[in-house]
Amino acid sequence: xxTFYLIGVLLTYLIFLHTQKHHSLSVSKIxxxxxxxxxxxxxxxxxxxxxxxxxRSKATKNQKxxxxxxxKKQYKAVLLLFLSVIVFLGNCFYSVQPHLYNDVKIIPxxxxxxxxxxxxxxxxNSDAAIxxxxxxxxxxxxxxxxxxxxxxxxxxxxxxxKVLVDAGTQNAGNEVVDYIxxxxxxxxxxxxxxxxxxxxxGGLGHVFNNFQVKKVWDSGQxxxxxxxxxxxxSIEENNIDFLIVDAGHKKELGNYSxxxxxxxxxxxxxxLNNNSIVAKLKHGEITALLTGDVEKEGENALxxxxxxxxxxxxKVGHHGSRTSTTKEFLKKVNPSVAVIQVGEKxxxxxxxxxxxxxxxxxxxxxxxxDIHGNILITSDGAKYSTQLGS
Numbered sequence: 329x330x331t332f333y334l335i336g337v338l339l340t341y342l343i344f345l346h347t348q349k350h351h352s353l354s355v356s357k358i359x360x361x362x363x364x365x366x367x368x369x370x371x372x373x374x375x376x377x378x379x380x381x382x383x384r385s386k387a388t389k390n391q392k393x394x395x396x397x398x399x400k401k402q403y404k405a406v407l408l409l410f411l412s413v414i415v416f417l418g419n420c421f422y423s424v425q426p427h428l429y430n431d432v433k434i435i436p437x438x439x440x441x442x443x444x445x446x447x448x449x450x451x452x453n454s455d456a457a458i459x460x461x462x463x464x465x466x467x468x469x470x471x472x473x474x475x476x477x478x479x480x481x482x483x484x485x486x487x488x489x490k491v492l493v494d495a496g497t498q499n500a501g502n503e504v505v506d507y508i509x510x511x512x513x514x515x516x517x518x519x520x521x522x523x524x525x526x527x528x529x530g531g532l533g534h535v536f537n538n539f540q541v542k543k544v545w546d547s548g549q550x551x552x553x554x555x556x557x558x559x560x561x562s563i564e565e566n567n568i569d570f571l572i573v574d575a576g577h578k579k580e581l582g583n584y585s586x587x588x589x590x591x592x593x594x595x596x597x598x599x600l601n602n603n604s605i606v607a608k609l610k611h612g613e614i615t616a617l618l619t620g621d622v623e624k625e626g627e628n629a630l631x632x633x634x635x636x637x638x639x640x641x642x643k644v645g646h647h648g649s650r651t652s653t654t655k656e657f658l659k660k661v662n663p664s665v666a667v668i669q670v671g672e673k674x675x676x677x678x679x680x681x682x683x684x685x686x687x688x689x690x691x692x693x694x695x696x697x698d699i700h701g702n703i704l705i706t707s708d709g710a711k712y713s714t715q716l717g718s
Contacts, residue, residue, distance in 0.1 A: 630669020648679020
């Protein structure tokens with residue numbers, strides 16, 4: 329904005345020199361001082377007066393007029409001025425205007441960069457810390473946030489141990505299968521079913537029928553839906569180990585680990601969402617918090633548990649709904665990156681503006697499946713990079 333303003337002032341000064349030399353001094357002063365306050369108005373007025381008086385060619389050379397046309401050889405200069413006005417005004421009106429949110433000025437997420445590419449983050453580690461992790465033999469861990477529309481599906485691998493967290497709806501099941509098979513995977517060591525809603529477990533039947541799955545972690549929440557009954561039947565038919573996990577349960581998976589932070593099976597939280605499995609992935613110094621559809625009540629339970637929530641990467645709860653991601657929870661997690669698994673133009677209006685504003689207020693990088701497609705975050709244990717549209 330400052331650059332455009334300075335260009336506008338410079339053009340206004342050139343107009344001042346021209347009008348002072350050829351026209352009345354009062355007009356020159358008016359245009360100049362108007363240009364200092366708001367250059368586009370001064371430039372636009374110059375062009376308007378010029379065009380309005382273009383045909384007044386009968387004026388004598390010695391007679392001062394409000395404005396007279398420029399010589400033909402300067403028409404190109406006038407055109408350039410006109411284009412500059414368009415660019416300047418376009419920038420002004422296109423800019424995202426700040427507004428107040430909890431007495432703090434923020435910029436709403438009205439435009440999101442959907443470009444594909446890599447984003448690098450070193451997690452604040454020193455060069456010595458990075459080198460130490462490299463020497464420890466840590467291999468890379470890939471976290472794939474698969475685009476399944478309005479649903480969740482996260483595939484994690486270090487090249488050896490593979491974990492799948494949810495698989496979207498039943499219609500998305502084949503997409504999840506194809507995505508994982510294209511990575512050359514035939515065996516999945518652990519499947520985490522965060523809770524029994526169809527947009528999380530609906531596609532797991534396809535997964536169980538197409539991969540050798542060793543174990544399933546379940547939240548322990550039952551449901552009367554046909555989707556949930558089909559999920560249980562598929563587990564039984566494929567002879568897969570089934571475990572209802574509790575807070576504190578942890579599994580080492582090669583170079584990374586997955587620890588359950590919630591739910592606590594002794595607590596009676598309301599609704600399936602609040603009883604979602606919340607798991608923390610740790611790889612070297614890099615951490616990611618996977619929250620299922622946990623809402624405010626579940627987040628408060630996690631805060632009261634005093635478990636370590638701080639994470640570099642946050643999978644935003646409940647597709648970015650206003651029912652999740654409280655300010656207190658976000659402050660405790662303190663992520664650098666937030667991933668929202670959400671379908672394009674979904675009927676719920678996810679993600680809600682309130683959630684996006686909270687994330688932007690903390691200057692958190694936001695990635696969304698509905699905008700960026702598949703999202704891949706790769707960790708080497710000390711730093712991580714993000715590939716969009718993978």
